[in-house]
Amino acid sequence: MRSLLRTSSAPRGGGILRTPEAGSLVRDSSLVWLAGGIVGVSFGAISVAGGLPMWVPVLMSLMVYAGSAQFSAVAVLLAGGGPLAAAATGLLLNTRTAAFGLAVAETIGTGRATRFLGAHLVTDETVAFALAQPDPERRRRAFWISGIGLFLVWNLGVLAGALAGRALGDTARYGLDAAFPAVLVALVLPTLRADATVRRCALLGAALALAVTPAVPAGVPVLLALAGLLLHRRPAGAAV
Numbered sequence: 092m093r094s095l096l097r098t099s100s101a102p103r104g105g106g107i108l109r110t111p112e113a114g115s116l117v118r119d120s121s122l123v124w125l126a127g128g129i130v131g132v133s134f135g136a137i138s139v140a141g142g143l144p145m146w147v148p149v150l151m152s153l154m155v156y157a158g159s160a161q162f163s164a165v166a167v168l169l170a171g172g173g174p175l176a177a178a179a180t181g182l183l184l185n186t187r188t189a190a191f192g193l194a195v196a197e198t199i200g201t202g203r204a205t206r207f208l209g210a211h212l213v214t215d216e217t218v219a220f221a222l223a224q225p226d227p228e229r230r231r232r233a234f235w236i237s238g239i240g241l242f243l244v245w246n247l248g249v250l251a252g253a254l255a256g257r258a259l260g261d262t263a264r265y266g267l268d269a270a271f272p273a274v275l276v277a278l279v280l281p282t283l284r285a286d287a288t289v290r291r292c293a294l295l296g297a298a299l300a301l302a303v304t305p306a307v308p309a310g311v312p313v314l315l316a317l318a319g320l321l322l323h324r325r326p327a328g329a330a331v
Contacts, residue, residue, distance in 0.1 A: 113236065116229075120237040123216045124244040131248025132255070134161060139256040141169040152249040156242060158214060160184040190317060191218045198222075198230045212238030223282055295319035 131152070138148035143165065151161055160181035167177040191213050198221055199209030212234075221234035283290050296319025300312035307315075 113232065116233050116236045117240070120220060120233075120240055123220060123237060124240050127216070127241045128244040128248035130158070131245040132252035134165070135249040135252025136255050137162075137252075138165050139253045141165070143168065145253045145256070148249050148253050149246075152246050155181065156211060156214075156245070157181055157185050158245075187215075187317065188213050191215070194218060195221055195230075195234060198227065198234050200231065209234070209238070212242055214238070214241065217241060292319040292321075295321075 134152070135148045139145055148161070148165065151164070155161060155164075163184055164177040164181040167180050168174070192210060195209075195213065195218055199206060217234060217238040220237045221230045224230040224233045283293055296316035299318055300316040303315055304312045
């Protein structure tokens with residue numbers, strides 16, 4: 092199995108999209124893409140309506156591509172904080188992606204360019220969607236299909252929201268911030284139902300996050316929720 096994973100790399104010439112299973116992966120990913128586009132519109136609109144130039148959210152989404160970390164960084168800027176404070180806030184929130192990167196390191200493929208591009212596409216939703224697949228090859232295809240699609244839709248959404256600017260008014264009243272969490276819950280539910288160990292880890296992590304939410308900055312509860320993995324046990328006989 093390791094040799095199969097080692098020989099798998101980034102998609103070449105759209106080969107992934109020509110496989111028989113690509114249609115089902117695109118169909119399943121479309122819900123994540125829809126949510127990403129909606130939240131992207133919200134981010135672009137909030138940024139411009141708050142007074143930032145249109146190029147700021149657009150360039151940030153292309154270069155940083157960090158979802159909730161982008162919202163937090165913009166919130167710091169709009170509150171009068173400097174670029175360093177905004178960057179530090181975004182980095183704190185995005186430290187969780189280090190664990191996500193380890194989880195899909197073999198799934199992404201080998202090669203320096205492949206790893207570099209794959210690392211840029213690592214998000215909560217892309218990793219959850221990839222790890223929900225039943226075998227390594229399908230996980231690889233799911234990662235690239237969902238990751239590239241989400242990146243494109245997110246950036247188009249941000250551009251549309253930035254162009255709309257103040258026309259959308261208060262984006263919070265539309266409930267756009269609830270779209271991504273709802274889709275993420277839908278992605279992880281099958282795994283939670285099928286694996287009791289994963290369920291216990293998730294429950295502990297959720298309890299820790301809820302307990303500390305009133306007392307710590309936004310984003311920190313997500314990091315502390317990783318402590319739920321302490322309940323995970325390596326299967327007997329598994330390689331170290």
